[in-house]
Amino acid sequence: MVNRAPHVAVVGGGWAGLAAAVAACQRGWRVTLLEASPHWGGRARRVPSRIGPLDNGQHILIGAYHATLTLLATLGVPLTQALQRVPMALTYPDGGGLRVPGWTSTLPRVAHAVGLGAALLVARGWTWRDQRAALARLARWQLAGWRCAPTATVAELCAGLPRRVVADWIEPLAVAALNTPLQQASGAVWLRVLDDALHGPAPAPYAPSDLLLPRADLGTLLPDAATRWLAERGATLRLRARVTRLQAVTPAASPSDGGNPGTPAWHLAVAHGTPVQADAVVLATPAWASTQLLQALAADPDCPAGLARRGVAWADRARALQHIPIATVWLAPPPGWAWRWPTPMLALRHHPQQAPAQFVFARAADHPAAGLRLAAVVSAPDPAWHGRAADLAAAVQRQVQQALALPDTQVLATVVEQRATFACTPGLARPWAMLGPTLVAAGDHVEGPYPATLEGAVRSGLHAVDALGAALTPGFWPRP
Structure with missing residues (x-):
């Protein structure tokens, strides 16, 4: 028939x-x-x-990615085995940055902004002035319905905030979500992502703000x-x-x-x-x-x-x-070195030339004998690095060794996706x-x-x- x-x-x-x-x-x-x-x-x-197999980039999912998680479940992917669930954390190797307290995972969906507020209150290294300014700005965005003028940039949304607040909270989150520098990134889109991460639907057992990190390769x-x-x-x-x-x-x-x-x-x-x-x-x-x-x-x-x-x-x-590249530098730490942080993802202090990577991930190799691998991500690298992948890898290697207090690392591979994303302006x-x-x-x-x-x-x-x-x-x- x-x-x-x-x-x-x-x-x-x-x-x-x-x-x-x-x-x-x-x-x-x-x-x-x-x-x-x-x-x-x-x-x-x-x-x-x-x-062995490597990913061409480090992709983070969040609990609010309802369509993606539903698709994976439809295909029979065991989510709890395939994805490591981490409460939202944008922490640095020195302990600075933000971490949403674990107790907030029990809050109802409409109250997840409380979790972010709690993270702002306990951010390490922040003064009371920093905390008060961040909480006031968060409340202002929420009262505005997570909307702003369509022409506003993220930098303009954050005008007047203390430099430490922007560096520890706004910049890493905006880079992770939009892959666009703050001075060019769309404030409206950033607020939409932040709203969904706090209030969006999430399939059980996830909270919308949870970070979900792939345990295996993207394939x-x-x-x-x-x-x-x-x-x-x-x-x-x-x-x-x-x-x-x-x-x-x-x-x-x-x-x-x-x-x-x-x-x-x-x-x-x-x-x-x-x-x-x-x-x-x-x-x-x-x-x-x-x-x-x-x-x-x-x-x-x-x-x-x-x-x-x-x-x-x-x-x-x-x-x-306008398309933007993303580079991933894969590194091997020395034998016997152990990752000592509670989450497998860290933000890095960033400088376009001297310290180009914004994040580093701890990834298990495809077989135990290969040991731990580190994946350092350079989102929207400075144009001066174009055509200089080896020099970029060397700069990232120095940056990671210093940030993680590593005695040595070996560069395993550098993967540059030339048109990985577009400028979200x-x-x-x-x-x-x-x-x-x-x-x-x-x-x-x-x-x-x-x-x-x-x-x-x-x-x-x-x-x-x-x-x-x-x-x-x-x-x-x-x-x-």
């Missing part, structure tokens, strides 16, 4: 594409997932190296589980399948449709592979790759005029995004999701409430499938 379910092609096997493919399968649609590279996971993935966390789940349900999964062209195939008009042409179907040309015919497309490639495909689509004389105009406008908006106009009734964009760069995070990517993939729902409902085919 022929399967008459709609066929959806998902282009891009990162977290947005994987989420979209899973959601489409859950609706009973036929799914083909196409990924240009030889691996799944996009910009949050496992990277093979001479010392194990989502891509492996998602592709296994999809294969078990009959989805077609293709690696090294770069889509080179999208072509809208509009059915001829028929008397039963009042002489109107039907909704376009799609022909996808694949480099060195079999082309794909689909009823709908989720374009979950990075912004620059989607731009190339949409420009070529718009230039096709057979492309419907309205779709061509939307594609050109989308590409113009995507090109305006005030009033940023991101490209939208809906390009046509059967063509939808997804990715953390697509319009949405979150910056470039795993949660933003997953939400966009789920939203893309929801947006296709009306067009792919049997008996209902809206006009383009």
Whole structure:
């Protein structure tokens, strides 16, 4: 018997594409997932190296990442084993910084701001003036409904706060959430993330502000589980399948449709592979790759005029995004050295040239004999480091050795994701999701409430499938 379910092609096997493919399968649609590279996971993935698998970056989840945690649970990922739960902490090796007291985990959801307030009150090294200023600013933001002028930066939101408060609280949290310097980062988006971390929904047993740190590599966390789940349900999964062209195939008009042409179907040309015919497309490639495909689509004389105009406008908006690199320097401490801090993540005192890393993570190797590894993260490195990965690694090595009082470390690898994220600036106009009734964009760069995070990517993939729902409902085919 022929399967008459709609066929959806998902282009891009990162977290947005994987989420979209899973959601489409859950609706009973036929799914083909196409990924240009030889691996799944996009910009949050496992990277093979001479010392074993490494992550291309350190991605932190929080308890408020409801869509991501629900997706992982759907795929059968054991959350308590895969993720280490840590009450929100932005502590430094010297003990400074913030730590939300453990007793706040018993508070009802609406009271988690109390936990942050308690952390501000017990911040080590702060004066009473520092504590009072921080609590007053937190109360002001809450009374304002966690909203501000769309043109405000994080630095402007924090004007007048003591320097120690900004350095210990605002800066590390904003860098972790937005990967953008305070003077450029969107205050509105930062307040939205802070609001969700304090008041957002979180699946049991998590509090919304909990930090959830992957215990294994990122490939194990989502891509492996998602592709296994999809294969078990009959989805077609293709690696090294770069889509080179999208072509809208509009059915001829028929008397039963009042002489109107039907909704376009799609022909996808694949480099060195079999082309794909689909009823709908989720374009979950990075912004620059989607731009190339949409420009070529718009230039096709057979492309419907309205779709061509939307594609050109989308590409113009995507090109305006400013992409930012993130570097991870992997280090091996000397044999016998032990991590002595209660959480596996520490903030670092930062300077763009002398001390470029903002965070360091303790990560267990994939086999016990390899011992402990340290992953130091440089978010938005100073442009002076461009093309100087070895020099950057040496600077980070010196910084970590001094901060952790290490006698020595060995640089194992340096992984630089050149376009890891985008600058989340005030009033940023991101490209939208809906390009046509059967063509939808997804990715953390697509319009949405979150910056470039795993949660933003997953939400966009789920939203893309929801947006296709009306067009792919049997008996209902809206006009383009």
